[in-house]
Amino acid sequence: xxxxxxxxxxxxxxxxxxxxxxxxxxxxxxxxxxxxxxxxxxxxxxxxxxxxxxxxxxxxxxxxxxxxxxxxxxxxxxxxxxxxxxxxxxxxxxxxxxxxxxxxxxxxxxxxxxxxxxxxxxxxxxxxxxxxxxxxxxxxxxxxxxxxxxxxxxxxxxxxxxxxxxxxxxxxxxxxxxxxxxxxxxxxxxxxxxxxxxxxxxxxxxxxxxxxxxxxxxxxxxxxxxxxxxxxxxxxxxxxxxxxxxxxxxxxxxxxxxxxxxxxxxxxxxxxxxxxxxxxxxxxxxxxxxxxxxxxxxxxxxxxxxxxxxxxxxxxxxxxxxxxxxxxxxxxxxxxxxxxxxxxxxxxxxxxxxxxxxxxxxxxxxxxxxxxxxxxxxxxxxxxxxxxxxxxxxx
Numbered sequence: 589x590x591x592x593x594x595x596x597x598x599x600x601x602x603x604x605x606x607x608x609x610x611x612x613x614x615x616x617x618x619x620x621x622x623x624x625x626x627x628x629x630x631x632x633x634x635x636x637x638x639x640x641x642x643x644x645x646x647x648x649x650x651x652x653x654x655x656x657x658x659x660x661x662x663x664x665x666x667x668x669x670x671x672x673x674x675x676x677x678x679x680x681x682x683x684x685x686x687x688x689x690x691x692x693x694x695x696x697x698x699x700x701x702x703x704x705x706x707x708x709x710x711x712x713x714x715x716x717x718x719x720x721x722x723x724x725x726x727x728x729x730x731x732x733x734x735x736x737x738x739x740x741x742x743x744x745x746x747x748x749x750x751x752x753x754x755x756x757x758x759x760x761x762x763x764x765x766x767x768x769x770x771x772x773x774x775x776x777x778x779x780x781x782x783x784x785x786x787x788x789x790x791x792x793x794x795x796x797x798x799x800x801x802x803x804x805x806x807x808x809x810x811x812x813x814x815x816x817x818x819x820x821x822x823x824x825x826x827x828x829x830x831x832x833x834x835x836x837x838x839x840x841x842x843x844x845x846x847x848x849x850x851x852x853x854x855x856x857x858x859x860x861x862x863x864x865x866x867x868x869x870x871x872x873x874x875x876x877x878x879x880x881x882x883x884x885x886x887x888x889x890x891x892x893x894x895x896x897x898x899x900x901x902x903x904x905x906x907x908x909x910x911x912x913x914x915x916x917x918x919x920x921x922x923x924x925x926x927x928x929x930x931x932x933x934x935x936x937x938x939x940x941x942x943x944x945x946x947x948x949x950x951x952x953x954x955x956x957x958x959x960x961x962x963x964x965x966x967x968x969x970x971x972x973x974x975x976x977x978x979x980x981x982x983x
Contacts (some may be wrong), residue, residue: 621688622667628652628660629692636785638699664689680776681957690959693771694949697961700785704792707943711899712803715869715925716934717972720941727761727937729972748855757814757932759970762939763910765798766965767791772958788961795945795965798909799936802969804901805908806934807871807923807979808915811971819971820979825849827974830981835870836879836922838887844924844978851975863975865931869895871923873902876982879920920982923925931976939966 621629630645631652640646661683665672668686672679683689721727741747769787810818822827826847836842845867852860860904872880880896887894905917925933945965952958 613722621691625664625667625688628655628663631655631859632657632693632696632781633699634750636696636700636782638696638703638785640699641702644832656849657776660692661689663796664692677773677777680773684773684957684959690949690951693959694947694961696785697788697947700788701792701947702946705796708793708796710796711800711871711897711935712934713897713898714895715871715928715976716799716803716936716969717928717932718943719937721762721933721937721939721968724762724764724939726758727935727968727970728756728758729932729935730756747821748857757970757972759935760910760968761970762937762966763969764939764964765795765909767794767963769961769963770952770958771961772952772956775958776895784891791865791963792945795963796968798965799969800899800908801900801906802967803934803936804899804906804915805915806969806971807902808906809913810979813971813974817974818912819974819977821974825974827978828981829979830983832983834980835982836870836876836883836980837919838883840980840982841867841870841883841924844980846975847978848924848926853975863931865976866893866924866976867924868893868927869897869925871897871899871902871925872953873919873921874900874918875903876920876922918982922980922982924978924980926976932972933974934969935972935978936967936969942966 626645630642630649632649632655633640634646634649634653635655640649658679660681662672665679665683665686665688667688669681670682670686672682687748719727719729739748748968769784769791771784775784783930806819810820812818815824817824818828819825822828829840829843829847833843848865848867849862851863851865853863854860870880870884877896877898880898884892884894884896901917902921903917905912905915925931943961943963947961947963950960952960
């Protein structure tokens with residue numbers, strides 16, 4: 589409606605965000621809701637503190653920012669040529685029989701979804717790869733050393749072949765997660781707009797938390813990789829340190845950064861070559877957040893090229909959303925990660941590049957008055973390579 593069709597800019601914004609598919613747009617959605625109703629829906633957004641991205645409707649909505657949900661329901665019923673006389677519950681049922689009410693409130697919910705996503709702080713941003721999948725099958729990706737080193741090509745010679753099969757990492761891929769929110773007659777009758785949109789925000793945040801939950805599950809579970817060794821293994825991978833020297837400080841950081849920089853690939857002739865990795869993200873439990881920030885500041889702040897990412901799951905532990913298995917956290921353990929652009933460490937994958945949850949509306953049945961919003965989020969995560977990560981026990 590007013591967020592997806594009335595404004596071309598807003599429509600392109602939603603497509604870019606993965607909220608809607610350009611091939612599946614409802615061409616008549618805006619036209620099915622009168623502009624007066626759209627303006628009042630914008631007023632509901634403003635009343636609830638939700639950003640209206642269409643500038644024209646944002647201006648029009650200002651004069652309707654004090655509109656009650658009951659008045660809005662009556663306006664929708666009138667716009668759909670439904671009865672607006674009788675008890676308030678009769679007007680609500682009349683509005684639910686039309687299209688304007690559900691379409692308008694769904695657009696308000698979509699705007700709330702975008703706001704919630706915009707303000708979500710993701711502890712895995714920057715150091716986890718992001719990719720897309722076209723289906724729910726297991727994912728295959730090339731590892732960092734797939735191409736090997738370039739060698740001089742003699743005249744008349746043939747180029748070396750990259751051994752793709754030997755350098756492929758595989759993991760589970762995308763899974764679907766979903767939740768429903770029912771908006772019933774009693775919610776509309778009680779003018780529970782803020783409560784309804786608050787529920788939308790929490791559902792969206794729950795969906796977006798899936799990414800750090802999956803990634804932290806991988807960090808804390810230390811899974812076995814295709815080479816038969818754990819992700820973090822000092823003897824085989826050179827990326828796991830313990831003892832006093834692994835505490836978060838200049839000595840510990842130097843040790844971790846050196847280990848990361850020494851990681852090598854292997855070319856087609858079995859020769860090692862450096863991957864030119866450098867530590868850019870210090871990933872810490874919340875108990876070490878201030879320690880990490882102080883350390884980075886002492887090294888020059890932004891100029892140091894280091895960023896601190898903190899996550900309470902690394903303190904408290906996390907339950908894997910797929911298996912239900914719980915992995916214990918630690919108040920002292922921290923990690924150093926190379927930037928996602930230079931290392932294939934942990935990858936997060938989305939179905940068809942939709943990086944935010946999506947919602948759709950549906951009607952209630954069996955004599956129920958109201959409607960339902962169904963939220964889904966298609967996401968997965970897996971380890972591609974150990975060489976972009978270093979674990980430090982801190983003790």
